[in-house]
Amino acid sequence: MTESEQTFDRFFDSMESLADTISESLQSQVTIEDSNHHVIGYSSHQFESDPARISTIIGKRVPNTVIIGLRKKGVMHDLENTSHPIRIPAVMEVGLGPRLAMCIKHQQEILGYIWVVDRGNLAEGHAERIVEKAAGIAGRYLLKQRGWKTKQEKTFEDFFWKLLTSHYENELRIRQEAEAGSILLPESYYIGVLESDKPVDEHFLQNFRRIMDAYAGQRLLFQTAEQNRLIILFSFVFPVEGTERLSSFVQKLIRDMGTSEGCRLTAGCSPGYREYTSAAAAYREALQILEIKKLLPYHARELLLYEEIGFWAYLPAILEQKRSRTRRSALLYPLKEHDREHKSDFLKTIAVYLTMNGNLKESAAFLHIHTNTLMYRLNRIAEITGRSLKETDYRTSIYLDILTEETAQVNGWFQEAPGFKE
DSSP: OOHHHHTTSSOOSOHHHHHHHHHHHHTSOEEEEETTOBEEEEOOOOSOOOHHHHHHHHHTBOOHHHHHHHHHTTHHHHHHTOSSOEEEOOBGGGTBOOEEEEEEEETTEEEEEEEEEOSSOOOTTHHHHHHHHHHHHHHHHHHHHHHHHHHHHHHHHHHHHHHHTTOOSSHHHHHHHHHHTTOOOOSSBEEEEEEESSOOOHHHHHHHHHHHHHSSSEEEEEEEEETTEEEEEEEESSOOOSSHHHHHHHHHHHHHHHHHHTOOEEEEEOOOBSOGGGHHHHHHHHHHHHHHHHHSTTTTTTOOBGGGOGGGGGHHHHHHHHHTOOOOOTTTHHHHHHHHHHOOOHHHHHHHHHHTTTOHHHHHHHHTSOHHHHHHHHHHHHHHHSOOTTSHHHHHHHHHHHHHHSHHHHHHHHTTOTTOOO
């Protein structure tokens, strides 16, 4: 055993000191990361660094472009599927020079990575032994940290569920328990619920944390999973006016997570709140968005924020009221009878026309008929019902009746809409 290898037979109180020791032994720059590619230790810049290392240290995390580039090249696959250090050639597309690297593991679980810049001065065999020794030390450190983190995460998750289920009687009690658990509550917050067509597993959660960490200006405080749902409480670093930034953030999150996980996602998000006694109400608001999107997928396809819910908020109440009554809509009856007797499509025509906001051209295109044919149908509907769709109360009432009494029919009519995926 060489003298430089013996220097690792001691206690290291941080990953910074371990990185510096590796660097001194190999006369090269070193970076140590956790499993999510966050930098937990790096040596000082003794020599000129390549762009990948510089951006990693500045951002305290490996940039997504570098990770994606290495995965495309198969570098990460090779690294994660061997238990020894490997030599990696330069990948200049992502600004990465040659490296000696090792994946830090416990059994088959990935805990982190060690990267050593290879300037051609790393002696074969000796450098590998140094990195392998260091990986063992880093592994023990990360396992210890994980034990602490798991306990902390459980404290956060328990507190979050108490907020979501109205456990606390007042704001003061919430603040006291947060302080006791070292939980720093932001001044204002939002609650979002992401729903996936796949179960939300540990891989999903790791990807989610990685993506959230890459977003500037947002702070994720709580997260918890329930089957195929991920529930989060987050805030913005700076105050947000209006809904544009919130909507943009939720849309980007759905898109990035869907791409990363190869799944289809939908989401609902509450308005911003300051009082944490309102967290349960905020959670219900986010869930109501998802409920409406399931009820009428096409019509509510762009609905994400409770602040923009409008009349959709009343649909569940209308449905509940209609279920308690056996009598069906008198407004729909004459049209349904006409369609049944004459094999016409007047009910569908009204549904499409009102869904398309009264746009004749779009409605006719959707129905695959000429605009003049649509005009004829609308005139015949007025004759049959004795009412005009220009009357606001009639227009609103018949539209709500169609959506709540003919929901299955409506979803069938619109499931083949261009560009729509349920």
